[in-house]
Amino acid sequence: METTFVLPNSGHKRDDVSSKMGMWLFLFTEVLLFGGLFLVYMIYRFMYHADFMTASHELNVLIGTINTIVLLTSSMTVAMSITAMQKGDVRLSRRLILLTIVAALIFLVNKYFEWSAKFEHGLFPGMEHYNTLPNGERLFFFLYFFMTGLHALHVIVGGAFLLFVVRAINKNKVRQDRYMLLENAGLYWHLVDLIWIYLFPLFYLIH
Amino acid sequence: MSTIAANSELSFFQVAKGFRSWVTTLDHKRIALLYFYAICSFFLVGVILGFLMRLELIAPGKTIMEPHMYNQVFTLHGVIMIFLFIIPVIPAIFGNFFLPIMLGTDDVAFPKVNLLSWYLYMFGGLLALLTLVVGKGPADTGWTFYAPYSVRTGTNVTIAVLAAFILGFSSILTGLNFIVTIHRLRYPGMTFFKMPLFIWALYATSWIQLLATPIVGITLLMIVAERAFGIGLFDPAIGGDPILYQHLFWIYSHPAVYIMVLPAMGIISEIIPTFSQRTIFGYRAIAYSSLAIAFVGYFVWGHHMFTSGMSGAARVVFSILTFLVAIPSAIKVFNWVATMYKGSIDLQPPMLYVLAFIFQFLIGGLTGLINGALAADVHIHATYFVVGHFHYVMFGGTAFAFFGGIHYWFPKIWGKMYNVRWANIAFVLMFIGFNVLYFPMLILGIMGMPRRYYDYLPQFQPLNVVATVGSWILILGLIIMIVNLINAYRKGSPAGRNPWGGVTLEWQTKSPPPLQNFDKAPELSEHGPYDFK
Amino acid sequence: MQTHDNHTGQQHDVHIVSYKEHASTFIGLVLLTIMTVTVSVFGAEIYTLSVLTALTIASTKAVVVALYFMHLKYDPKIYRFMMGVVLLLFVIFAVLTLVDYLARN
Numbered sequence: 001m002e003t004t005f006v007l008p009n010s011g012h013k014r015d016d017v018s019s020k021m022g023m024w025l026f027l028f029t030e031v032l033l034f035g036g037l038f039l040v041y042m043i044y045r046f047m048y049h050a051d052f053m054t055a056s057h058e059l060n061v062l063i064g065t066i067n068t069i070v071l072l073t074s075s076m077t078v079a080m081s082i083t084a085m086q087k088g089d090v091r092l093s094r095r096l097i098l099l100t101i102v103a104a105l106i107f108l109v110n111k112y113f114e115w116s117a118k119f120e121h122g123l124f125p126g127m128e129h130y131n132t133l134p135n136g137e138r139l140f141f142f143l144y145f146f147m148t149g150l151h152a153l154h155v156i157v158g159g160a161f162l163l164f165v166v167r168a169i170n171k172n173k174v175r176q177d178r179y180m181l182l183e184n185a186g187l188y189w190h191l192v193d194l195i196w197i198y199l200f201p202l203f204y205l206i207h
Numbered sequence: 208m209s210t211i212a213a214n215s216e217l218s219f220f221q222v223a224k225g226f227r228s229w230v231t232t233l234d235h236k237r238i239a240l241l242y243f244y245a246i247c248s249f250f251l252v253g254v255i256l257g258f259l260m261r262l263e264l265i266a267p268g269k270t271i272m273e274p275h276m277y278n279q280v281f282t283l284h285g286v287i288m289i290f291l292f293i294i295p296v297i298p299a300i301f302g303n304f305f306l307p308i309m310l311g312t313d314d315v316a317f318p319k320v321n322l323l324s325w326y327l328y329m330f331g332g333l334l335a336l337l338t339l340v341v342g343k344g345p346a347d348t349g350w351t352f353y354a355p356y357s358v359r360t361g362t363n364v365t366i367a368v369l370a371a372f373i374l375g376f377s378s379i380l381t382g383l384n385f386i387v388t389i390h391r392l393r394y395p396g397m398t399f400f401k402m403p404l405f406i407w408a409l410y411a412t413s414w415i416q417l418l419a420t421p422i423v424g425i426t427l428l429m430i431v432a433e434r435a436f437g438i439g440l441f442d443p444a445i446g447g448d449p450i451l452y453q454h455l456f457w458i459y460s461h462p463a464v465y466i467m468v469l470p471a472m473g474i475i476s477e478i479i480p481t482f483s484q485r486t487i488f489g490y491r492a493i494a495y496s497s498l499a500i501a502f503v504g505y506f507v508w509g510h511h512m513f514t515s516g517m518s519g520a521a522r523v524v525f526s527i528l529t530f531l532v533a534i535p536s537a538i539k540v541f542n543w544v545a546t547m548y549k550g551s552i553d554l555q556p557p558m559l560y561v562l563a564f565i566f567q568f569l570i571g572g573l574t575g576l577i578n579g580a581l582a583a584d585v586h587i588h589a590t591y592f593v594v595g596h597f598h599y600v601m602f603g604g605t606a607f608a609f610f611g612g613i614h615y616w617f618p619k620i621w622g623k624m625y626n627v628r629w630a631n632i633a634f635v636l637m638f639i640g641f642n643v644l645y646f647p648m649l650i651l652g653i654m655g656m657p658r659r660y661y662d663y664l665p666q667f668q669p670l671n672v673v674a675t676v677g678s679w680i681l682i683l684g685l686i687i688m689i690v691n692l693i694n695a696y697r698k699g700s701p702a703g704r705n706p707w708g709g710v711t712l713e714w715q716t717k718s719p720p721p722l723q724n725f726d727k728a729p730e731l732s733e734h735g736p737y738d739f740k
Numbered sequence: 741m742q743t744h745d746n747h748t749g750q751q752h753d754v755h756i757v758s759y760k761e762h763a764s765t766f767i768g769l770v771l772l773t774i775m776t777v778t779v780s781v782f783g784a785e786i787y788t789l790s791v792l793t794a795l796t797i798a799s800t801k802a803v804v805v806a807l808y809f810m811h812l813k814y815d816p817k818i819y820r821f822m823m824g825v826v827l828l829l830f831v832i833f834a835v836l837t838l839v840d841y842l843a844r845n
Contacts, residue, residue: 005728009392011235011307011314018316018391024819025383028826029421035830036425036455039837040440043451045791046841065777069770076766079757079809086756125436135439135446142438146429190810197801201794205780418829454837506832509840518843524836 016180023184027191030154034195037147041202044139051136056206058123059144060114064204067110068196074103075193078162078186088176094169097162097182100189104159111152115145144203151195158192161185215726218622218719233318234722239304240620241325246300249291249332254682256284261644261678264671267663274661278347279362281659283339285350286367290374291332293601294463297470298381298416299328301612302409304620306385308713308720309403311394311729316387324380331374338363338370349659351460354441354452358433365434368427375420375427378466382416385409394712396731400494403711403736404487407494408473411501415462415469419505423459426452450515457508465504467601468568469497471608472539475561478615479543481709482558483550486737489542496535503532513584522581529579536572540565555707556630560611563638567603571596574649589659592652598645610637610688617692618706622718623699625691633688640681647674711736755814765808772801 045052081096118141122129125142133141165185168174174181214222219236229237260280263270272280303321307314315321338345346367348357357364389410393402429440430452439445441452480487487493509517509525543565552558574596577583587593618624647670652658656667663671705714712729713720732738776797807813812820 007311007313007723007725008395009312011312011316011318011388011392012233015316015391018387021387021390021819022317022320022383024822025386025417028822029379029383029417031826032418032830033421033425035833036422036458039455039834040429040451042834043448043837043841046838047448048446061777061781065773068773072766072769072773075769075805075809076762079762079765080759083757083759083762086754125438138438139440139446142432142436142440146432187810190805193809194802194805197805198795198798201776201780201798205776205794207780418826422833450840451837454840458833458837505829506836509836518840520843521836521840524839 019180019184020187023187027187030191030195034147034150037143037150038198038202041143041147044136044143045202045206048136048139051134052140053206055133055137055140055144056203058118058121058141059204060117061204063110063114064200067107068200070103070107070110071193071196074100074107075190077103078189082179082183082186085174085176085179085182090169090175093182094166097166097169101159101162101166104155104162107155108152111148118145147199148203151192151199154192154195158185158189161188215717215721215723217721218717219722220719222722231322233314233322235303235307235314235318235321236620236720236724238321238325239300239302242295242299242303242328245325245329245332246292246296249287250296252336253284253287253292254685256280256287258678258682260284261675263661264663265675266671267665267668275347276344277661278349278659279345282347282349282367283335283345286335286346286371288601289350289463290371291328291335293467293605294378295328295374295381296609297474297605297612298385298409298412298466299324300609301405301474301616302381302385302412302470305616305713306388306406306409307392308716308724309406309711310389310392311397311712311725311731312388312392313723313725315384316391317384320380321384324377324384327373327377327380331370331372331377334366334370334373338366341366351456352427352430353456354430354433354447354449355443357430358442365431368430372424372427375424378416379420382413382420385413386417389413394729394731400491401731401735404476404490404493404497405470405473405711407497408469408476411497412466412469415466415501415504419459419462419466422455423463426455426459429455450512450517453512453515454508457511458505461508461511462501462504464597464600465500467605469500471564471605472497472536474608474612474615475543475564476539477709477711478557478561478611479546480737480739481615481707482553482555482561483547484553484708484739485546485550486735486739487542488545488548489538490735490737492538493542496538499535500532503528503535507532507579510579510584513581514588526579526581530576533572533576533579540569553707555614556625556627556634557611557615557707559631559634559638560607560614563634563641564604564607564611567599567607567641570646570649571599571601571604574599587652589657590652591648591656591658594658595645595648595652598648603641603645607637607641610634613692615707616713617695618702619713619718619720621696621699622702623695624702624706625695625699629687629691633684633691636680636684636687638684640677640679640684643677644674644681645677647671647677710738757808757811757814761808765804769801769804772797772804 077096078100081093081100084090084093084096118124119127123141124130124145125138130138130141162185165174165182168181219234229241232238232241259271260277263272263277303315341363343362346352346357346360346362346364348360348362348364352364352368389402389406432438433440433442439447441447441449443449476487476493507525507529509521510529513522513526574592578587578593578596614625614630651667651670654667656663702718704716704718707714710732715727715729716725776794779793806823812823
């Protein structure tokens with residue numbers, strides 16, 4: 001008599017551990033992506049130390065600090081949203097995620113003001129004042145815009161991911177017994193926070 | 208009482224038909240074949256470009272093209288061969304097809320991501336080809352896109368570089384998929400040290416794909432930014448350092464060569480036991496050496512930059528590390544040979560390609576050490592010696608292992624057998640053609656002929672003629688191989704489950720495999736994956 | 741509270757981090773931030789904020805975020821090991837590249 005057998009492990013079955021591992025592996029690629037930029041920053045800061053210090057004074061430490069606190073807060077809220085989901089408090093979880101998204105928006109608005117101020121001073125690569133700067137300062141500002149710009153892009157992506165999770169919650173696809181998507185979105189969000197933790201002192205606090 | 212899987216009467220080819228069923232598939236086997244057809248097509252384009260280059264170089268001065276076009280031809284040849292062929296060929300084709308089967312599971316961990324990887328590959332590949340037909344034509348910088356020329360030239364560098372960026376994503380996602388699959392989906396009882404060595408090779412490769420590729424990704428984005436905004440990241444005129452570009456570029460591109468060669472070595476480790484009918488010698492040594500090559504390989508990139516202006520201390524450090532990385536490769540070669548000793552050798556086509564691999568990889572590896580020696584490199588950097596070296600390892604090594612893999616696994620994938628006599632003829636022509644084409648380059652390099660040069664001094668011509676003739680013999684062999692395989696695909700005789708007497712899991716299932724890979728429960732040996740009773 | 745582990749087909753009991761622990765982590769991170777800013781803005785008279793100090797404080801914050809917010813402290817060892825390897829890799833890249841620049845005249 002023949003009976004059917006089923007392979008014990010399947011790539012087509014839901015596996016939360018695989019999902020989490022996959023997210024971590026993806027985060028490693030992000031670490032190295034920004035790592036390359038930090039390498040460039042390191043070398044040029046080494047070569048143009050004085051210019052980097054001068055250029056850094058153009059940056060607004062207050063806004064930078066506020067943005068740092070905003071992101072740290074958002075990391076806390078998204079971590080708490082997972083706690084809430086684990087405890088079965090879906091409403092609180094959703095609210096905390098929305099708070100996180102609000103924090104992301106605040107961050108982006110601050111960025112907008114910062115960058116606008118720079119444009120007004122003609123500091124963007126290619127602009128008049130920028131072109132008159134010494135080499136080291138130009139490298140500083142290019143790296144500033146490129147790295148914080150790429151970071152802001154990740155803030156947007158992270159925010160969109162969280163919004164997607166909210167929708168999934170509304171459709172009951174993310175719940176107390178199935179919240180890997182939220183955890184993964186949280187992990188991605190913490191990475192965004194981590195990158196800023198390094199960007200902040202390296203650009204704003206050189207004295 | 209026997210057990211069978213549901214729906215295993217049909218092969219994976221038969222379960223669904225039509226174009227749509229292929230381009231929306233989630234079956235790793237079909238995705239592998241999608242890659243196979245795409246990669247082979249791009250490979251043929253690369254071969255044609257190489258053929259044209261050898262025609263141009265048969266005589267000094269202009270033969271069939273202008274100098275500027277020659278720069279574009281060798282650039283596109285490199286971009287296609289490296290990013291579209293050699294890097295993805297074995298992981299994307301045989302990795303995708305056989306990783307799940309060898310592990311005793313039904314698919315990779317993230318089948319949808321797998322399909323996405325293929326679409327990214329196609330998009331990147333088509334973008335690369337787009338550079339042929341828009342604007343000022345393909346990039347003329349060499350596949351290495353060195354700054355500052357890559358920032359200033361009017362050719363399609365931005366498109367080419369974006370193509371490479373997208374292809375990088377494809378590579379990263381494949382590596383990610385494989386790592387999770389290996390960690391999570393092994394058949395019960397298959398510990399890490401009971402996995403076939405091809406899997407170990409893919410595991411090490413996947414880590415390189417995952418961690419090294421992002422760095423070249425960001426570097427290429429910086430080139431695009433420089434071209435767009437005109438700032439001097441790597442432009443010395445405005446304070447940038449072109450050597451920094453080279454550092455960043457080679458931090459990826461050196462590990463990339465291990466992405467190219469590790470899976471090939473994995474195939475060798477599969478074929479030799481089967482055609483020696485003996486268990487592999489030094490299983491753990493080979494497994495660990497794959498990890499060691501991957502790890503140490505991250506730290507040798509400076510050996511591409513010895514004459515660039517890098518500091519002396521850095522040169523010494525990189526040279527020492529380069530010598531270190533040769534050790535685990537040598538360990539593999541010794542273990543393979545030891546496996547064959549007193550084995551029952553069967554010189555079927557796969558085994559022929561393996562023997563050629565060992566011979567050619569040896570030459571490639573040893574010439575690599577010569578390049579890695581500071582004093583020697585000063586004379587041979589950027590000469591044809593380097594060109595000979597890397598073709599020996601990449602073509603004579605990886606590509607030959609790929610061809611060996613095709614001849615090994617063809618009956619399993621398509622369920623049909625090819626004509627062995629014609630396969631042997633093709634092999635002989637390819638082996639002779641390959642060595643006649645590339646060995647003279649080693650000599651030309653020592654004689655002083657620079658690479659990437661459109662023209663050359665008259666004393667270099669005789670060997671250039673020899674090399675070009677070699678390219679014709681090689682291409683003839685390639686054509687015969689392809690025709691033979693297409694014939695087998697159309698009307699080869701049925702192959703059966705295990706034509707070669709292999710013992711890894713893929714040989715237990717039907718040929719071609721059913722959709723869920725197995726028609727009965729896989730049987731693992733407690734003695735490990737190479738248990739030849 | 742359980743998660744679904746495909747591999748063993750079992751439900752696992754999951755470690756839940758309390759709201760309080762998250763809040764404490766947050767406070768710690770804010771304090772470190774204030775410390776970093778204060779030293780940099782006012783510290784010229786006290787001591788200069790070298791790159792090393794800035795990076796040390798930033799790294800402390802990063803480790804805290806990784807271990808607590810990202811749950812690495814409570815996860816299987818393999819994740820910490822993988823993260824360690826990735827960081828080691830990056831550090832070696834940085835060191836080897838810097839060797840070149842330090843040794844140039």
